[in-house]
Amino acid sequence: MTVRDDRHLHTVVLTRRRRLAPGTLELYFDRPVGFTFKPGQKITLVDKDLRRDYSLVNSPRESHLSICVRIVPGGRLTPILDRAECGENFLISPPFGFFIFQSAHRRAVFVATGTGVAPFAAYVRSGVRGFHLLHGVSSERDLYYADELRKSADAYTPCISGMRSASPSADGAHAGRVTDYLQNRLPPGAYDFYLCGRGDMVRDATRIIDRKFSDSRVFTEVFY
Amino acid sequence: MKVYTGTGDEGKTSLFSGERIAKNDARIESYGCVDELNAVVGALAAALPEVAAADAVRTQLGRIQSDLFQVGAWLATIPGSPAADHLVPFTIAYPQWVEEQIDLLDAGLEPLNAFILPGGHPSAAWAHLARTVCRRAERQTLRLNDQDALAFHGARELLVYLNRLSDYFFVLARHCNRLAGEEDVPWHG
Numbered sequence: 251m252t253v254r255d256d257r258h259l260h261t262v263v264l265t266r267r268r269r270l271a272p273g274t275l276e277l278y279f280d281r282p283v284g285f286t287f288k289p290g291q292k293i294t295l296v297d298k299d300l301r302r303d304y305s306l307v308n309s310p311r312e313s314h315l316s317i318c319v320r321i322v323p324g325g326r327l328t329p330i331l332d333r334a335e336c337g338e339n340f341l342i343s344p345p346f347g348f349f350i351f352q353s354a355h356r357r358a359v360f361v362a363t364g365t366g367v368a369p370f371a372a373y374v375r376s377g378v379r380g381f382h383l384l385h386g387v388s389s390e391r392d393l394y395y396a397d398e399l400r401k402s403a404d405a406y407t408p409c410i411s412g413m414r415s416a417s418p419s420a421d422g423a424h425a426g427r428v429t430d431y432l433q434n435r436l437p438p439g440a441y442d443f444y445l446c447g448r449g450d451m452v453r454d455a456t457r458i459i460d461r462k463f464s465d466s467r468v469f470t471e472v473f474y
Numbered sequence: 475m476k477v478y479t480g481t482g483d484e485g486k487t488s489l490f491s492g493e494r495i496a497k498n499d500a501r502i503e504s505y506g507c508v509d510e511l512n513a514v515v516g517a518l519a520a521a522l523p524e525v526a527a528a529d530a531v532r533t534q535l536g537r538i539q540s541d542l543f544q545v546g547a548w549l550a551t552i553p554g555s556p557a558a559d560h561l562v563p564f565t566i567a568y569p570q571w572v573e574e575q576i577d578l579l580d581a582g583l584e585p586l587n588a589f590i591l592p593g594g595h596p597s598a599a600w601a602h603l604a605r606t607v608c609r610r611a612e613r614q615t616l617r618l619n620d621q622d623a624l625a626f627h628g629a630r631e632l633l634v635y636l637n638r639l640s641d642y643f644f645v646l647a648r649h650c651n652r653l654a655g656e657e658d659v660p661w662h663g
Contacts, residue, residue, distance in 0.1 A: 348490070348557075348560060350560060352491075352492070352555070352556035352557055352559075353556060354556060442492065449476060449479055449480070452479060452481060453479055453480035453481050456479075456481040456488075456494075457481070457483075457484065459494070460484060460486055460494055464494070466494070467491070467492030467493050467494070468488050468492055468494055469488075469492050470479075470481070470488065472476075472479060
């Protein structure tokens with residue numbers, strides 16, 4: 251848990267909005283001079299008394315910064331972001347966090363729910379390859395960055411909780427939650443798990459890993 | 475943001491390097507002691523006398539609290555793991571800085587010719603407690619070292635740091651009593 255010092259905030263300009271799915275945006279900002287970060291790190295976006303943490307989606311090699319935002323109807327900050335126009339200023343913190351890919355001999359399994367896929371998109375854009383990604387969503391339309399991720403993964407498994415098992419769509423998809431897949435489909439072994447998403451998914455996945463994949467390593471990033 | 479995750483409800487926790495290990499493992503005990511020490515240092519800082527001369531001590535303690543995070547991070551990392559690349563190298567500069575602070579504080583103290591009882595001003599009492607928790611952290615870390623579980627570049631410097639830091643808290647306890655205008659309590663065994 252960190253307490254950030256507002257004296258170190260950067261002012262950034264919104265330069266581009268890209269709709270990833272209904273209710274989800276990728277927002278692009280200009281990158282402040284000297285702003286360095288590692289793929290998987292996050293920033294805090296500040297608007298008056300509101301602040302939310304977002305993983306950076308872009309590669310450190312790129313000249314911009316971008317974040318993936320799910321608009322929460324009735325929320326306080328995300329509707330402001332939804333209405334924001336290019337040219338508007340925002341405040342962001344310096345990058346922080348340790349959800350950073352660590353190459354190892356063990357197979358990496360990335361597990362995301364919803365916009366928790368953002369740091370994995372940053373990994374891929376920074377050259378990480380050869381992993382198994384489980385992306386848990388309620389609907390196929392929320393499989394953000396699917397093309398990019400599929401190209402770089404050894405295995406890409408959408409886990410669609412709202413899909414009927416007989417659904418012919420979403421090639422290679424699993425009808426059910428990511429935790430169902432870990433429990434019932436992923437072969438036993440020692441992996442490097444990277445979990446990013448809601449707290450209940452991270453908790454349940456960690457319990458399954460402790461029991462079924464006990465020699466594995468686990469790195470987590472929880473959002474609420 | 476919620477503080478609880480529930481991922482440790484069944485007795486395991488994650489190291490910085492990702493391994494899931496039992497919460498009563500020697501490694502957890504080791505950095506748990508360092509965490510406890512950091513909390514005691516916080517209490518000590520909060521108990522310092524309200525005099526201008528305490529500001530320098532407050533600054534020292536702030537740095538020590540920050541450095542203890544580095545100590546904890548190294549202890550929470552399996553040596554040789556890729557996670558170690560993300561840590562700040564633990565060099566001889568850490569214990570050297572502590573030695574310099576000891577010398578600064580010691581220069582203003584009367585020579586000691588008897589054992590003293592832990593206590594006096596509340597800040598001095600906290601400093602004595604910090605000294606003892608620091609010694610326990612050192613003992614636990616030595617146990618890890620005996621198990622060859624501390625084989626990273628900088629491990630020796632880390633052990634020296636903990637050893638030196640408890641000496642610092644002893645001298646600081648006396649300094650705090652001096653700042654507060656209180657006498658050390660000699661032992662009349």
